[in-house]
Amino acid sequence: MERERIERLAMDEALGELTEDAAALFHAWLAEHPQAKEWVGGIQSTCDKVRTAVEQKTAGEIRPERVVRVVPLVRRVQWLSLTRWAAVVTLALVFGLQVGRQARPLPPAHEPAAPAPAVHAQGLQWVRPAPGSAPSFWQAQAVALLHAKPQADGVWDARENLWERYRQRVKEQ
Amino acid sequence: MDVNAQAEFQQLWEQTCERLVRYLYCSCRNWSDANDLAQDCYLGALRNWGRFDGTGSRQAWLFAIARNRQVDWYRRQSRSQQAVAASGPASASLFDTQPDRDDLEMIWHAVDNLEQEQREIIHLKFAAGLSYEEIAGALRIPIGTVRSRLHRGLKAVKEQIRE
Numbered sequence: 001m002e003r004e005r006i007e008r009l010a011m012d013e014a015l016g017e018l019t020e021d022a023a024a025l026f027h028a029w030l031a032e033h034p035q036a037k038e039w040v041g042g043i044q045s046t047c048d049k050v051r052t053a054v055e056q057k058t059a060g061e062i063r064p065e066r067v068v069r070v071v072p073l074v075r076r077v078q079w080l081s082l083t084r085w086a087a088v089v090t091l092a093l094v095f096g097l098q099v100g101r102q103a104r105p106l107p108p109a110h111e112p113a114a115p116a117p118a119v120h121a122q123g124l125q126w127v128r129p130a131p132g133s134a135p136s137f138w139q140a141q142a143v144a145l146l147h148a149k150p151q152a153d154g155v156w157d158a159r160e161n162l163w164e165r166y167r168q169r170v171k172e173q
Numbered sequence: 174m175d176v177n178a179q180a181e182f183q184q185l186w187e188q189t190c191e192r193l194v195r196y197l198y199c200s201c202r203n204w205s206d207a208n209d210l211a212q213d214c215y216l217g218a219l220r221n222w223g224r225f226d227g228t229g230s231r232q233a234w235l236f237a238i239a240r241n242r243q244v245d246w247y248r249r250q251s252r253s254q255q256a257v258a259a260s261g262p263a264s265a266s267l268f269d270t271q272p273d274r275d276d277l278e279m280i281w282h283a284v285d286n287l288e289q290e291q292r293e294i295i296h297l298k299f300a301a302g303l304s305y306e307e308i309a310g311a312l313r314i315p316i317g318t319v320r321s322r323l324h325r326g327l328k329a330v331k332e333q334i335r336e
Contacts, residue, residue, distance in 0.1 A: 053280035054299040058195040
């Protein structure tokens, strides 16, 4: 084997990068080639010296307590992201509410022939279908609800469900 | 960041904290800066935790972040050194320390005199204790390149010591 290859293998061994099998093979080869031991010794000795020098020079003020400040930040970051999401959802709700209020349909141009009861007049204005068009299911529901009256004791009649009110309303029309 | 990721991060921190500071110190030569840079690295890792693509180990990924931070730090230092040099008398370069005759100092100085590519790998190997594979992952180079650079670096150190 050429010198550079042997030195690299020696370096790998000194740095613990050689597998056991490879190291055994390498040693077997070295036993047969004693002249290569000098090259191996040279590079392995340099490895050890550099390791010692670097370890000693960097064995100083390592202060994990300074770096450890980062760990509680994990939770903080998590809370921050939760807060951010909560803020986004709240903003979206407020925005949606505002848009919803402003997007109420305009009152129809022609008032219908049958005036609505005075109490519900305001509410009926925007649920009432345009003249000449059939009311949708939900419009009819809303109208039926607005026209429904509680019984004398103030309790709504449970038997009169929404569907019956709708049918009644359609019949009336 | 879910609970598993938090535990994983904590584990990574425990495994690497000391070695990371050592590695950063090799470039900064200032413990305060090394500790601050390490913190910066962990914050970077935390922010980009989900971006790890799974190739290589987390350690290699963390040291890749550290390397980028180190380069940024070095640029900032170079700029401030230039500013000082422009405003006053010429100052010594960042790593220009006079070696003692002591063997240790001589070797340390010999490592400093290596080419940046070789020096970086020696720091990653001996200060950070990374394997060839992890160094290759951190530097995004093939393992063969790691081996050859390390070998050339050690040979150069050997030559310098001999002189």
